[in-house]
Amino acid sequence: MTEESKPTIDRRRFLTVLGASSGGAIALSGCSTGQVEKLIPYLVQSEDQVPGVATWYSSTCTECSTGCGLHVRTREGRAVKLEGNPEHPVNQGKLCSRGQAGLQGLYNPGRLKGPMARAANGQFQEITWDDAIARLAGKLGPAGNKVAVISGAGRGTFSDLLSDWVRALGGRLARYEAFASEPLRAANRQVFGLDQIAAHDFGRAKYIVSFGTDFLDTGLASIEHARGFARSHGFSERDVAKMVYLAPRMDLTGLNADQWHPIKPGSEAALALAMANLLLTERGARGEGAALRGALSAFTPEAAAQETGLPVATIQQLAREFGAARPSLAVAGGAGSQHAGATEVCAAVNILNYVAGNIGETVRFGADLDTSDGYGALQPLLAALDAGQVDVALVHEANPAYTLPRTSGFAAKFQKAGFKVSTSMYLDETSALCDLLLPQHHALERWDDLRPRAGVHSLMQPVMEPVFNTMATGDLLLRTAKAMGGTLAGFNASSYKDHLQARWQGLAATRKETDFAAFWHGALQRGGVFTDPPAAPRVSLAPRGGQVRYTKPVFEGDGPFVFATYAHSLLHDGRGANKPWLLENADPVTKITWHSWVEVHPDTARKLDVRDGEILRLTSPHGSIEAPVFVYQGIHPDVVAVPLGLGHTEYGSYARGRGVNALDLLGAPAGDFLPYISTRVSVEKTGDYKSLASIAGNSRQLGRGIAEAMSLDAAKKGLTVEQAYLAEGHGKHEINTELELEAIKGWSERQIQDTKDGNYTGDHPRWGMAIDLAKCTGCQACVTACYAENNIPTVGETEIGKGREMTWIRIERYWEGGEEPGQPVTAHFVPMLCQHCSNAPCEPVCPVYAAYHTPDGLNGQVYNRCVGTRYCANNCPYKVRYFNWYKYNQVAWPEPLHLQLNPDVTVRARGVMEKCTFCIQRIRGAQNDARLENRVMRDGDVVTACAQACPSDAIVFGDVNDPASRVARLHQDHRGYRVLEDLNTRSAITYLAKVLLPAEA
């Protein structure tokens, strides 16, 4: 192919940056025959790097506070993929999109190249580290205790060091993060007197009620939750725990619920308390329950019905079902339901769980999940800033200038600090306000550890040379201490690594480990030290724990609609907005990429006479934003919602000026947390229109049986999809006569014979896949994994507008029901990728054999043979072939982003068709290894990127010809079906039908 992939970098930098390199390594495998003119050997050969062979390091994810374990795949000294660490108790080998995109944080073009200081002219100019540290020390000296530090760093050695450091200075420290679950913590304090956040065991729950908590996607420990949810709700134990979602808006968790009740915003507490009340009255109270009885008696179902807008019967039924299932689980909290009364909701839910006897069963205290202190802790510091009591302000791993609403006046207050320092890796909104930028190492470049929960000590290690001239903030603190001496003289560790190891010496001691070196290396290999969480403390009601309240929600302003904003599935609090993977990967609910949107209920849309894409102006007492409409059935008619995370004013070329910042509509937070649902807005049409950059075509299946589903009892009876249909009384859908059927049968047999003639005999593997729709939650971790593994270019907003996204695997989200009023709408997800058909319609039409069938049953695509007639794409009934309309390979990976490219996968040039290859590079790699070890391939030798990432383990890959393999067994599953089977494509992917609970069960 003629075009170079993104140039093979200027090689000198590669050396200096990566310290190592070798021919094939730098030659990022691109579709090019252009010569690499130089071969540059290692100066010193490191033992654990063999060119052409991947080296794996374990580390810890820092993209959110959950603290999942990582396995980092490195090639020739550069990280090329992030995967979950199977030994890590939190995520057990799985990783969400945000975590995987950490790689693009590492290679982000927006990263600061080195320390910078604001010059006289107000511009930043590069300085040396010595100079930088000197400047910082110089300012800290006179500042004395007038020092304020905002840190978003998770609980761990660094945080401890930082707080000691600040304490030594006598300064103020606030651990601040946007989504800190303050209400949960507060409620736990209030009800149980426990200042911690419990872990939730969704796996054991028989009945799940979520009061607006997006526990599968943006909530705490979503991977862990998805894993548990798949067990309880995924028909894995041949049963399905019912999940009810109670919130004004249906987020990804809501789409996975068996029932969604659109209650009025802010009324969750009333409902929870009424349920608790019903449980008590109907089940008779025992022990402490009796105490509660009085407190709860006020909360009648009728009152709740009044508040929520739900019929009394529904509430009663909810309560009964919830009580009947042991154990059950009710969850609350999260940005999506964070209104002024959020703490009351969490408290009420605590009571509900307590009454239902779930505490200690599915609600596990003692795990003590790590969250930052949040806005409450930030307030005094802001006050101090405002009062001008701060001379030196340091911001670390936090971006309050963006994550706090303008009305909070953070910028103004922050400006009052004499000297402002940021350790951010990027020039974000906060660091743009600073005088000194001391960019820290990315998590993959530094030594560190995290304690995301009790019993989990998770290590980070540098997996490669730093990409830029950055410094671990730990080292920065220590070197500054050295430079300053005085109060900081105590910090005398020679480097942060030594400090860390010293701390781990202590850990080793507590664990009676004698040989520290062995302990340390073992920990590094496993990714940390994992012990069982301390036994759950005896949880009982706090003295005043029973005194729960429900205050009617009040929303600022007098607009007709309540304005709701929520954590973006991929961009989170906005930290994802500089990573093309997260921008290009569609929001799992709306399937919109790259820009903001306003969710409006169809009825409301009809009233306002607006359609998808019409730009609305939302105006609250505090400001107004404009965004295109997305008409969404999953939202309360009185609510309009806009996701957080976009509308950056800084934060690199990808984020800057993209979309709108929903926070602009919020008022200055009064309480201990930031209420995301607190204002009313008026809505007006701007008359402008923007075609949504959505990857959704038609969201209805039109009865084509693409995402099949069957009722629970049908599934329990072991019926096939067709039998289930017949059982439901549908007529047999068969248009062929007996003779025709015979003919068709004979024909397909003839074709099977033909494929045998093409030496497809059993002695070859036949690669295949099984996807369990009962488990798939539509989280799209697989999509990001595919982008990362297969060098898929991101094409950008305009191209996606033309339907030209390159998602080799996409999650199709089909709406069911919701057509006539009153009928509930539900979503069916189906991951759609190349089906690797045996009778692939795409193959025979290719004039040059670029699409053909490999002996091991893959639907091969030879990029360098492809001339680009696109006939295969036309003829593919699954529409999973993607074409390089432009030279995407030259724009998708601006330096240094191209360092993330997987050297094992060809980068496709323009004019070439591409598609899912079942990660053939992994298959061939495994075959090579097996051959070197003189053995045959074993089941599990090959795991595709999507299967590896899937948090709920819905995707299984393997050899269908090997009857022992897991996938072969799943291919025999009674729920199994093939999409568009009537076309006799004999696809290699078997889908397992989703299992539905009867509407009223």
Place this chain on the structure above:
Amino acid sequence: MRKLAYVVGGVAAGGVAALLTLGGHPPYAQQANTVADSIVAPVLSASDTGSLKGPRQPIFFRHDIHAGQYKIQCQYCHYSVAVSSEPGIPSVQTCMGCHLVIGGSDSSHQTEIKKLRQAWNEKKPVEWVRVHYLARHAHFPHQRHIKALGPTACATCHGDVQRMPQVFKVNKVDNMGFCITCHIERKVSRDCSVCHY
């Protein structure tokens, strides 16, 4: 046979310049199983490199001396060839392993070795000029070929390096025809996706 077949094909194809069929047969080097028992490398100095085939290298490294005369195994320097798809370019450290001690017999050798030591001291790796290059859309797992053809199989593609004062390209290893001819003659897989993915 194949030639004949080709002529048939050529005619059938409308007789498109059947001469192309000659081009259809890439030169195919016989595997040099006969390990050079007694090669005495000629005495050359860097100034002679101009007359030699192949690109001129920053250091006039003599494969004929190392691999030929002193019979150092290929894998001693190209350490990863048997375990990886990449043959591995020896690190400067590897060179220094010997050349800390060995300073070279005559002046021409000494000048070259000096360059090496200089590179080592300045921590600047030597930038060798690439001789064999494979298009990036073709994957060639060296380890599989060493496994199948044995450790002396290098010559199959790279020619008799043991006799090369300066390495040059013997075979069109970057032409698919070269690979395919061998795969056909050895009756091994011709499946596209073995190399192209």
Place this chain on the structure above:
Amino acid sequence: MAVVAQPHDAPEGHVINQTHAEVTRDVVATLGPPTRGYVLLLLGAVSLFLIGIATFLVLIKDGLGHAGYNPPVFWSVYITTFVFWVGIGHAGTLISAILFLFRSPWRTAVYRSTEAMTVFAVMTAGLFPIIHIGRQWIFYWLLPYPNERYLWPNFKSPLIWDVFAISTYLTVSTTFLVFGLIPDVAAVRDKVSGWRKSIYSWSSVGWKGTDNQWRHYSRAYLYLAALATPLVLSVHSVVSWDFAVGIVPGWHGTIFAPYFVAGAIYSGIGMVLTLIIPLRRALKIEHMIHSYHFDNLAKLTLLTGSILLYAYAMEYFVAWYSGNTFEQTTFYRRAFGPMWWAGWSMIICNAFVSQLLWFRKIRTNLTSLFVISIFINIGMWFERYVIIVSSLSNDYIPWAWDQMNPTWADWGILLGSFGWFGMWFLLFAKTFPIVAIQEIKEMIPMPRRRGGHG
């Protein structure tokens, strides 16, 4: 001594009141120095062609992205135009070859122009497979040429059938045209002088019109016609299989081959009318091509148009009768979906407008014929656009459905193709006898001493 004669088999109304000498004279006259209008037309054509070239260069530079492609619509205007031009060609071969076999006398005056149209239309069509592929510079990989990679094309692919069908069609029809030209060029050779004479005498390859030459020539011409005839039917059948072989609902139809052939001839005759109505005036040959010819052309149009009407009806009927939800959806959306306008303009322009030709008045009125011919051209372009784009835009997986809008890149290439075609046609009309001299003469019996018929 002008002899007024009746051709042996010409029906009433078809009279050529001319002697052989006059025929030669008039036809040679058409090759005279170009008029102002001609030059302007030619310039217009060339500039359109240049627009096409410019667009193509941009496509090669950046990739096909500039065109309005919007997956799942992976083929659109370029393939549409390709099929359009291939179709145009068919009328020419039909008139020159098939009608020759049927000994239908009226073809004589028009067949040369239509045959020329065929050649240039196919020449135009031939460009599109190259233009529309993603990596235009390696289009030759579609040809079975021996190469060191031991790779051959996939003969199971309809696109390879196309390569063979189109190139064969181009070669044979060119041969047919050139072959027919030889005696006429000889006639011109003997009328002109100077450098033109030398050119014509070279290109008349030493034709003298001896009995022996005529003997082989007429035979060969017969066989060429006989060979070209199945070709007409085959080429567009093959093109139709590009779609019918695919599984896309709306493509996968058994009636496609006859349906496309009829459509092709229909569109071709539309183009013939569009071309020769102005041409005959421009070249002052009204007395050779007159209402009688147009009446026959119009009848042919009516026939093929009615076949199309039937085919359209049949497509919808089968879609309904099949009970196949995919087919049904496709055809429902073709009529009432987002592209209803295209669907209906195709049906109206082709199936309905042609029905007007039942009326003799309209058939013989050149103005109305010309207008109708324009409708036909537009309608037939839309037919292909609808079949390709609307079928692709909604096939099996609803999630992938999407619409496409053509862009400047699409229109640029489309205009360019018209320019390229027009350019060649105009040049041809000025260089070679656009009316077949010797065949006209064949229809005018030579004078006899004894008068009357021999």
Place this chain on the structure above:
Amino acid sequence: MAFLKRSSKATATRAAGVVASFLHVDAAVDAIRALRAKGYRNLVVYTPSPNHEIEEALEHKVSPVRLLTLIGGLTGCTAGFAMTIWMSYDWPLVVGGKAIASLPPYVVIGFELTILMGALSTVAAVALFSLLMGQRGTPFDPRFSDDTIGIFVPTTPDQLGPIEQLLRSAGAVEVRHEAA
């Protein structure tokens, strides 16, 4: 096209005989019949367009062109199938679960090549018969391609007189002697 050029240049070598021009077809036919009766069989008759009567008068046999057309066609057909099948097996690849060499699609190629070779060989045949084997150096008059019928009788000088006589009596408007 070289050979065609040659044939036209070759008119340099001229044959001796008589050239007569006729404006009336029946006259020409009479002349031909008379000449043939007298045993002059190797006449060359020029007409601006083919003419049944003259052909009848000359009693030509059917042109052998058709034989080459047939051969060409058959070659094309075989070539078509041979090529497709051989190439399929030369590097066997399975597509869409179809047989390596599946004949139905190959019929198209076979057909197209049949037509192609058929047509080309037909033209070649004409070139062969009428231009290469055609009468070289026969005299020619521009009017023959316009509206005049010409008859050339190659003969020996002694016969010129009687033949001219015959032609004129048949109604030749002009008679010319061609010297060798």
